[in-house]
Amino acid sequence: MRTVYLGMLLLFQRAVSSLTEFSVNGEIRNFAVGNGKVFVVTDSQLLQMRLDLVEEKHKDIQNHRHQNRVNILLPFDANKTLITCGTSDCGYCELLDINDISRSVYREDVPVGSSVKKSSVSFLVDFDEGTEKYMLVAREKVPDECVSDKGVSLHNTLESQAGGIFAKSGIEPIEARISPQSDAEWIDGFQSSSPSHSYLLVNVKSRTGPAVVVLRMKNSRSKIEMTKSLEGAVLQCCDDKEHKKLLSSSVVLSSGSLLLWAGIFTAQESNDPQKTALAIYDLSQIRDRVPSYFSCTPTCRAQKGEDVLRPRAVVLKHSSMSSVAAEKKGSWIELYIGTATGQLMKIVLDKALNSGCVTVLYKSDDDRMVFPRMHFDPVDHKYIYIALRNQIRRVAVTQCGMYSTLRDCRASQDPSCGWCLNTSKCLTKDECSASPWISIPEDYFQKELISFQVTELSTEVTLNLSLNVAGQFPLTCTFMDEHVNLCNSSSGVFPSCSCRFSSQHLPVNVTATVTIGDQKITERLKLRSCPDVTETSPYAKCVACVSAGCHWSSSSNQCSWAHGSASQVAVMDKCEGLYSESNAPEIFSLEPNHVSFHGKKHAVLKGRNLELVEKIRFHGVMECTSKETPVLERSTDTLKFSIPSGNKGTVRVCVVTADGRCHSNTKITYGARPTCTGLQPRNTWASGKRKITVLGNNLEFVDAIIVHQYDKPITLNSNKTFWFHTHDQREYMGSGPFTVSLLVGNSTVDCVDKLSYLPDPEFTSFSTSKLDNDVLANIQKTEDKLNMSKEEMRVWGLQGKEQFECVIDTVMSTALICRTVGAKDSEISVDSFKIMFGNSIKFLELIQHGIKYTCAPVAVTIVILLGVHAGIFISGVVSRRMTQISGRFESSN
Structure with missing residues (x-):
């Protein structure tokens, strides 16, 4: 037994030894990463985890008298402590053991932390070699009952420093601080390494309007000298539209006098598809000016003035960016971008700050926003930590x-x-x-893996093919015309190879194959004599020219042999603007245009000249690749197709003809996947067709409902509420409970609740009474767990061939009460009742010696199997009686 127990324990330890996510109780308010730990703060707890997100310790931080929010969280690795400051009472700061946060090293009441709903920024500042540091704190004004100043202050972190731990003043008689003259929302702060400066990023609101300001101080052992060195500038973004609020920031590169910094800015328009912009600035260009929004104590050395910095590059515009982190790798800059819809994206910049394509590293099922700050794994930067509401995640930076x-x-x-x-x-x-x-070539982006050109020399043509990659390795090339080698002579030296052949072979279709190891890269080239490219329209001529590896002159609209070693230009880049045809396909509308990231099975595109369209292309903003889906049904003005899965956000949709051109465009927005949080009710009667309401989010994205894994899909209906009708129990060969799933594109999402089948309701007897001209009926039923509502049933009273609707007043567990309303001057009477629910109709009638109970499916003839040994006389009586009932039923329908 002991051996078994130890084995199970070992398996459990392996299962939790490394996690990619960790969910906390409550909402994450802040988190930090030290050399070997991850620290997470919620409203009620502080958690200590390993770098692989396995929890080690937790500490309750709520005060029994006051709400407490820990808003300063600084790992002080050199001192083996964690600095935390909170809002309890008028504020406090505490040193915790960095390896055991349950152990407090020191605590002091210090009005440092801002109030619960105010912003603050803090970081450690090195002002000398060794372990001594200042804690720089920038905060909005705390409540009036607490004696504290808004703005920027510097605090000791060690008892050995002059004035003691957490003190703002030391050997200097005057307290150094920086005060905002307008409302200030502190966004970020950091220390640059060379030269040693401290930076603060802040949104300000003044009488002249909002602005984003960067502040800089020269780090110094003297707090007064440090604050007196204040200077700054207003950050302007962007040229086409003003984005006057900063959401998140990150240092990109700090080297020598150069300091590149990335910021995410937002505009005011809530529905703008380019509401947020990611821009790169050089903060080393800050001049000797102090923005008028701030003042120093003692007085700043620099003069007041509004210096303006403009971005060196606007990298990306997007609807919902919320956070950014950056790092330099060789000659490349890698940017990691979180969104308000729960995605983590990656984009790479070359040394000229040109951007590559966007890769999505992670997307949440719902739309939880990525926390404005993200942190790299301090060991090797192979992971990045992000927070989404109540979840901390570790995501690989390369996949x-x-x-x-x-x-x-x-x-x-x-x-x-x-x-x-x-x-x-x-x-x-x-x-x-x-x-x-x-890998890709160093220092620049080349979109195409293979580029080629053709040049002429006397009676021969040379085809030059280049592989746009970095590295050194052997390669071989073959050039085939049909199944025959095209080349009179060929040569290959990495990364290029060439083939020389007679110009009399032109035009020719060439299959070029580059072999590297076990990888074969094949390109099919349609080569032509460049001067002989004479298509009718300028666009067609340009496409044929560039596609054949020739040189296209945009000034003269002429095609000629290539020359030099210039790389091939993409057709769309070279020929853009030349295309114009009146009979080209055109898109008018696309439904639906808002879907889950799982896609949608049924979509309809309307337009004109659509009979030539072969496929639909979907391309996201700066994504590396596009997706295509075939046309399933077509006419001149309508196309039906399936929308493929995608990443959250807006993508461009165009229609592709046989020549590869993409015509017209519209947009589709991908959102979060649907969720099913419950079913009402959670059971159904055996004969089926009970209405089940689906509870959840984004249900408009659902294609169908699946009950039980082998079931055919059921259509989901929507009229503000989402519901479906159940099948007959016989289709499932069981009573359940059965799993209910939402079909979304090619994926399924399980509901929280399951569906069970119960026997049909049994109605046993009835009694009637007169009330004026009406008949009041009390219909008895066997007690069950169906909890039927009066909206799920209809009742009619029958008299001869006439039927009168019996309006249901009350439904109880063992009975239902209904009223059959008579005419004003005439009474009605009934001798039987017809009860309909779902797919079933049941009859209750009075006979000579009691109640007779029958059941008939809708529109189906009732068949009664008679025993072989029953007498002919009895059989005849029953048959005549059933004929009467059937006649009543047919007259009612």
Whole structure:
């Protein structure tokens, strides 16, 4: 038994030894990453975790008298402590053991933390070699009953410093501080390494309007000298539309006198698809000016003045960016971007700050916003930590394994990913040891993996083909015309190869194959004599020219032989603006245009000239690849197709004809996936067709409902509420409970509740009484767990061939009461009742010796199997009686 127990314990330890996510109780308010720990703060707890998100310790932080919010969380690794400051009473600061946060090292009442709903920024400042540091705190004004000043202050972090721990003043007689003259929302702060400065980013509101300001101080052992050195500038973003609020920021590069910084700015328009902008600035360009929004104590050295900094590059515009983190890798800059819809994206910049494509590293099922601050794993930066409401996640910064071929690996435009020849996998460079590693060229982006050109020399033509990759490895090339080698002579030296052949072969279709290890990259080229490209329209002529590897002159609209070693230009880039045809396909509308990221099975596109369309193309903003889906049904003005899965956000949709051109465009927005939080009711009667209401979010994205894994889909109906009708129990061969799932594109989402089948309700007898001209009926039923409502049933009173609706007043567990209303001057009477629910109709009638009870499915003839040994006389009586009932039923329908 002991051996079994130890084995189970070992399995459990392995299962939790490394996590990619951790959910907390409550909402995450702040988190920080030290050298070996992750610290997370909620409204009620402080948690200590390993870097792999396994919890080690937790500490309750609520005060029994006052609400407490920990808003300063600083790992002081050199001192082996964690600095926390909160809002309890008028504020406090505390030192905790960084390896055991349940152990308090020191605590003091200090009015440092801002109030619960106010902003604050804090970070540690090195002003000398060694472990001594200041804690810089910038905060909005705390409640009036607490004696404290808003603005920026510097605090000791050690008892050995002059004035003692957490003191603002020391050997200097005057307290140093920076005060905002307008409302200030503190967003971020950091220390640069060379030269040593401290920076603060703040949104200000003044009489002249909102502005984003950057402040800079020169780090110094003297707090007074540090605050007196204040200078700053207003950050302007962006040229086409003003974005006057900062959401998140990150240092990109601090080297020598250069300081690149990235910020996410937002505009005021809530529905703008480009509401947020990610821009890069050089903060080393701050001049000797102090923005008029701030003042220093003692007085600032720099003069007051509104210096303005403009971005060096606007990298990306998007509807909902919320956070950014950056790091430099070689000549590349990698930016990680969180969104308000719960996505983590990655984009790479070259040394000229040109951007590559966007890769989505993670997307949440719902629309939880990514916390404005993100942190890299301090060990090797292979992971980044993000927070989403009540969840902390660790996400790999490179996900090379998602690419299965050399072409796809190269198309990712991720300089951290390359093709490993020995393993035939897309890997990072350190994972591909002692093997050639093929990656994108250094320092710049080249969209196409292969480019080619044709040049003429006398009677021969030379086809030059280049592989746009970085690395050194052997390659071989073949050039085939049909199944015959095209080349009179060929040569190949990495990264290029060439083929020379007679110009008399032109035009010719060439299959060029580049072989690298076990990877074969094939390009089909349609080569022509460049001066002989004479298509009718300028666009067609340009496309044919560039596609054949020739040189296109946009000034003269002429095609000629290529010259020099210039790389091939993409057709769309070179020929854009030349295309115009009156009979081109055109999109008028697309429904639905808002779907889950799982896609949608049924979509309809309307327009004109659509009979030539072969497929629909979907391309996200700056995404690496596009997706295409075939047309399922067509006419001249309507196309039916399925929308593929995608990443959250807006994508461009166009229609593609046989020549590869993409015409017209519209947009689709991908949102969160649907959720099913419950069913009302959670059971149904055996004969089916009970209305089940589905509870949840984003249900408009659902294609159908699946009950039980082998069931055919059921259509989901919507009229502000979402519901479906159940099938007959016989289709499932059981009573359940059965899993209920939402069909969304090609994916399914399980409901929290399951569906059970119960026997049909049994109605046993009835009694009637007169009330004026009406008949009041009390219909008895067997007690069940169906909890039927009066909206689920209809009742008619029958008399001869006439029927009168009996309006249901009350439904109880063992009876229902209804009223059959007579005419004003005439009475009605009934001798039987017809009760309809779902797919079933049941009859109750008075006979000579009691109640007779029958059941008939809707529109189905009732068949009664008679016993062989029953007498002919009895059989005849029953048959005549059933004929009467059937006649009543038919007259009622």
